[in-house]
Amino acid sequence: MTLFSRISGTGSYLPPRRVTNDDLARELAERGIETSDQWIVERTGIRARHFAEPDVTSSDLGLEASKRALEAAGRKAEDIDLIIVATSTPDMVFPSSAAILQRKLGIAGCPAFDIQAVCSGFVYALTVADAMIKTGSARCALVVGAEVFSRILDFSDRTTCVLFGDGAGAVVLEASETPGILASDLHADGKYVDILSVPGHVSGGKVLGTPLLHMDGQAVFKLAVRVLEDAARAALAKAGKTEADIDWLIPHQANLRIMEGTAKKLKLPLEKLVVTVHDHGNTSAASIPLALDDAVRSGKIKKGETVMLEGVGGGFTWGAVLLTL
Numbered sequence: 001m002t003l004f005s006r007i008s009g010t011g012s013y014l015p016p017r018r019v020t021n022d023d024l025a026r027e028l029a030e031r032g033i034e035t036s037d038q039w040i041v042e043r044t045g046i047r048a049r050h051f052a053e054p055d056v057t058s059s060d061l062g063l064e065a066s067k068r069a070l071e072a073a074g075r076k077a078e079d080i081d082l083i084i085v086a087t088s089t090p091d092m093v094f095p096s097s098a099a100i101l102q103r104k105l106g107i108a109g110c111p112a113f114d115i116q117a118v119c120s121g122f123v124y125a126l127t128v129a130d131a132m133i134k135t136g137s138a139r140c141a142l143v144v145g146a147e148v149f150s151r152i153l154d155f156s157d158r159t160t161c162v163l164f165g166d167g168a169g170a171v172v173l174e175a176s177e178t179p180g181i182l183a184s185d186l187h188a189d190g191k192y193v194d195i196l197s198v199p200g201h202v203s204g205g206k207v208l209g210t211p212l213l214h215m216d217g218q219a220v221f222k223l224a225v226r227v228l229e230d231a232a233r234a235a236l237a238k239a240g241k242t243e244a245d246i247d248w249l250i251p252h253q254a255n256l257r258i259m260e261g262t263a264k265k266l267k268l269p270l271e272k273l274v275v276t277v278h279d280h281g282n283t284s285a286a287s288i289p290l291a292l293d294d295a296v297r298s299g300k301i302k303k304g305e306t307v308m309l310e311g312v313g314g315g316f317t318w319g320a321v322l323l324t325l
């Protein structure tokens, strides 16, 4: 009997403070920075994002998403035997946000660790959890993407601060006799470090360098369109499937133009594209599980359908996971 891993429940959480493009444009205008709802919508598809209050951490958002995923899976926190949190905005330098989340869930003993692959973090985390389940190291994993990107935004840089938001998504991934995760394909290329980074670090009790996000948007855009197609095709080939087998495409929610471009390259009608970027902005590692949960709860994605998840982000990192829900 082959052992597979399969998603048994999804959950997500957005902090209550919703900031529309007009709200943000007003706040930025007070600092002498000009932007508009029209520019943001035309270039990105983003209409609003959510920002967490200053005392709310990634693990707080991850906890709410996890509770909802556990409930959807019909599981209790005690059933979890592996926790992986994908985040680039962890609560602390260490311990991991996964260990902090474990404590907040009121459990102890199971392995818990963070994965740092920026906006590809969730597909990386899901791939690692799948491998650990297939090798028998875990049977019921909690895989979370959680971010408070508002903390690392430079609100004097209109080319980046209008793009990102905060939030969390989670799935319960369980050992299964029937296939769930069908294939995955992960990559990184460190020569692109400089096009998307937060170059600060902690040393001698001080933050050295700039602890704020820097991005060469056009360079990221070009690379993203290419690698998203490649990763999707590689995952399909590994699973012995074709584009026609994809019921739903959930790319990293950064820019509607990139997402629609990817769907077109894969010859998928835009009705198969799951879009939440208009309401969430780019929530980095949280964007894919947030979009997945949104589509599951709205009844769009149904059990048994085939879904392509695709991440791309700083590192440069990219990857895809093909799964049957």
Ligand code: UT7
Residues within 6 Å of the ligand: 034, 035, 036, 039, 040, 043, 044, 119, 158, 159, 160, 162, 216, 217, 218, 220, 221, 224, 254, 255, 258, 282, 284, 312, 313, 314
């Ligand atoms: O999460 C990781 C993945 N990240 C991504 O996928 C992001 C990829 N990149 C992008 O989504 C796009 O490159 C951006 C949305 C970041 C930018 O869109 P663009 O079409 O590449 O715009 P641009 O950088 O070429 O800027 C066009 C113009 C510039 O003005 P000039 O030089 O033509 O006069 C910018 O200064 O738009 C200006 N601009 C703005 N105007 C109003 C840049 N940001 C803003 C703004 N409001 N917020």
